[in-house]
Amino acid sequence: MAKTSKNKRTFKRKLINKYRLVILNEDTFEEKLTFKLTRLNVFIFGSLFSILLIVGTIFFIAFTPVKEYIPGYSSSKLNKKAADLVYKSDSLQQIVNVNTIYINQIKELLTGKIPEVIFDRDSILQTFHVDRDSVNLEPSNQDLEFRQQVEAVDRYSIFSEATKSADVVFFSPVKGTLTDGYDSQKRHYAVDIAVEVNTPVKSVADGTVIFAEWTAQTGHVIIVKHAGGYTSIYKHNTALHKQQGDLVKSGEVIASAGDTGELSTGPHLHFELWNEGYPVNPTNYIDFE
Template sequence: MATKTKKRKEIKRKLLHKYRLVILNESTFEEKISFKLSRLNVFVTGTLCIICLIGLTTLLIAFTPLREYIPGYSSTKLKKQATELTYKTDSLVNVLNYTNKYIENIRLVLSGDLENSEINRDSVFERFKIDPSTVDLNPIKEDSVLRAEVAMEDKYNLFERNITKTDLILFPPISGIVSQMYDPEKRHYAVDVTAVTDTPVKAVAKGIVIFAEWTADTGYVLIIEHKDGLLSVYKHNGSLSKSQGDLVRAGEVIASIGNTGEFTTGPHLHFELWDDGNPVNPLDFIDFK
């Protein structure tokens, strides 16, 4: 017990033992500054200096731009910018996919190629074809009431056309003789209307010109996009009066009759209508006489 007490007193004595730190002039040995220190004072002072240095470094990193120079540390602003760029990249990818699909539809309209369509309509119709002998064709009460309502509405319907754009009225692009009819079996998805050279060609409805260029096969071609996915196509024109991006009104002159392109047989208008990427017979909607 006495030994432990003696050791404690010895340690305390060493910690509190005073030392003198003197700074002398090397030439004259004149005393300039002197400090009275103990081991305990040195330890406490050193510990406080280290704590202050750590605190100051933490403040510099947390509240000054110096933190951006630390490897692996990114600022909140940079993280926000990275997140925004990620969202913009995803949006651009979606827009690019939509644009590629849109351009592919335009290519199909120009070439009249439906063989690469993802849906084979004939196979779909064949799959869901029903044998009439297996169906009860006797009308029920609800069917009779519906037929009566439809018949009443048809009395006041000026147009009995199978068209999905019920609020869209189509004007004839030209007046003339139809020289070749719409024939999907021969992949002729248009009507050819003969007319005198330089006869004005008019827009069938209000829309925006999405294509107005020269092609080797069909000469001067102009395509107008109307509302609800309806496209009107004018081929073999002698000249074009509108450019891509122009807005046109219904009945406005957009081109003139010509005989351009390798596949032409004389002055005429090759006119097509496409509804949501599918060809339709223009004669169902327009009277060219």
């Protein structure tokens, strides 16, 4: 203990011992400057200088154009050019739409599909012009009455499965393990099939794609309309291979299974089957295993 205490006193004495820094003229040995320092002062001044240097460097980079040379930062000039390009592309798209309508009308006029009429590009442009101030967004009395009727009706009161005989032969969209089944009481009008990511998802029957878009809750979703009033829905896909309006054959790959959307709990396919606007239990029509 005595040795430890002695070491502490020695260390403290070394910190506060005074030293003199003298700057001499080499030829005349005349003292020009003299500084009285201690090791503790040198340590404090050195730390303060380092902190000031770091803070100054951060402010210099943050509030000067130097930050534009750091990877990940974009210059304001570049952002302005990007915004200008977006506006120009929108304007060009509108011009293309106008020219397309104008050319189609000329084709119909030349082929005799429409009688000769007087039209020009200016009249077509007027069809794209909408006065925002003149648009009335307030619902009419009829709209309000219709909304009240819809809200008053229990849209999920009838969930008896379709009694029509299945006049369409359905094939399994994927092969896997059913992790969650159809349950109308819990309003889970689908079956969840566990599959690996990028597993090919196939159309259960011939039909037409009526929806193929991204949604925040269910990820990539594709909906196919089939004969006999049936509609199949495929959710949580990682990619879609068909677009709205495409005709698909039974067993044709239309998407890749995944784990997208806020409601997804893991890689799987959320599959729904509807008939005439009512949900049906897919397991009554398809063998998924």
